[in-house]
Amino acid sequence: MTRRGISRRSVLAGAGVGTLTTIGGCLSDGGVLGDSGGDDGPTIAVLEDRSGEFALNGTSKWQASLLAVQELNEDGGVLGEEIEVYDPDPQSDNQRYQELTREAINSEDIDALWAGYSSATREAIRPIINEEEQLYFYTTQYEGGVCDRTTFAMGATARQQLGAVIPYMIEEFGPRIYTIAADYNFGQLSGDWVQILADEHDAEVVAEEYIPLGETDFGSTINNIQGEEPDFIASMLVGDSHANFYEQRADTGLDIPMASSTTMAQGYEHLRLEPPALEDMYVGVNYMEEVQTDASQTFVDSFYEEYPDADYLNQEAQNNYFSVHMWAEAVERAGTFDQEEVIAELESGIEVDAPEGTIELDPATHHMTHHMRIGHADENHEVTFDQEQYIEPSFLHEVGCDLTEESEQTQYTPGEFYDAI
Secondary structure (H helix, E strand, O other): OOOOOOOOOHHHHHHHHHHHHHHOOOOOOOEEOOOOOOOOOOEEEEOOOOOOOOHHHHHHHHHHHHHHHHHHHHOOOOOOOOEEEEEOOOOOOOOHHHHHHHHHOOOOOEEEEEEEEHHHHHHHHHHHHHOOOOOOOOOOOOOOEEOOOOOEOOOOOOHHHHHHHHHHHHHHHOOEEEEEEEEEEEHHHHHHHHHHHHHHHOOOOEEEEEEEOOOOOHHHHHHHHHHHHHOOEEEEEEEEHHHHHHHHHHHHOOOOOOEEEEOOOOOOOOHHHOOOOOOOOOEEEEOOOOOOOOHHHHHHHHHHHHHHOOOOOOHHHHHHHHHHHHHHHHHHHHHOOOOHHHHHOOOOOOOOOOOOOOEEEEEOOOEEEEEEEEEEEEEOOEEEEEEEEEEOOOHHHHHHOOOOOOOOOOOOHHHHOOOOO
């Protein structure tokens, strides 16, 4: 197993500060990166969690964003201007996210915003973004369905991730599925997608459990799973607390294979937990740092050269990284930082050489077509990949979302369109 050292968060934060000092020479928490003084140059906001429930997932998102900015600034900036970054820590607190989003827009006069790990956070700030008509990049893999004029969703959707792994599991292990998921909009809608995919492939969801975010005791859940004897478990658990499920599963000898859209690629449970907790975990992913492409290796080398004490380079960090570069390309093409003109340029169609491979922005839906892979952890937590597919964001096409023709601020749910729900 390849394993990088896991440092204390304070050490990681120190590494980040050192990097920022190198880039701009002035930084404080909540301060501005860069030395152009904030008069006329571009400013982006990067609101990602470095403390609280989602620090494990958010820290590398923040780091990868700054790496992209550093690369752009070292190459002359954007339209000849050095990019500044407004990046206070939202601390995994949705009220603080709302406050910081308003401050970023109204006081910092930002040109683009990257913000939030969870879907609950995205939905907490999206009314502000809509009200202020702010160009916003959301980079977490998510349940899908957001059709929004100023929002660009960079992560793979449940239709893309679960649509890759669930049919694979049905084919490999059988048709009886037990769903466990986080008890909020992401987990509930992901559970709906498992139900839809089961219906499409003549399989059956024998039971569903939705688990509160802070839950750490999975004894009753494991007993329930043992009672149902499913062919595999579909897990959309999230956050550090939920990782306890996998250790307790191993301790009780529950050797049923697992499918997931959330595990390993975000919280690197295959490195944090002792084998064989993640044995026979299969995950639908567009990116993990273990993906073997030349572009990925270059990205991994650059990231750990800049952040040698970083814990892991996760899926969302890649999405932050390529989307900062994609925004810069759109600004260069538009010849202006004006957000309406940049959105128009993004909607003209843009291709990105991302670490996961060359990918395209779908103009109609503001989502990405992604390279989806099946990642598998064995008993030693060695990760291999299988069945790479190039999957477009089809659900929003099915519901008629076309933001190039009609401005919307809607989140569509699968239950509105599929009889299986």
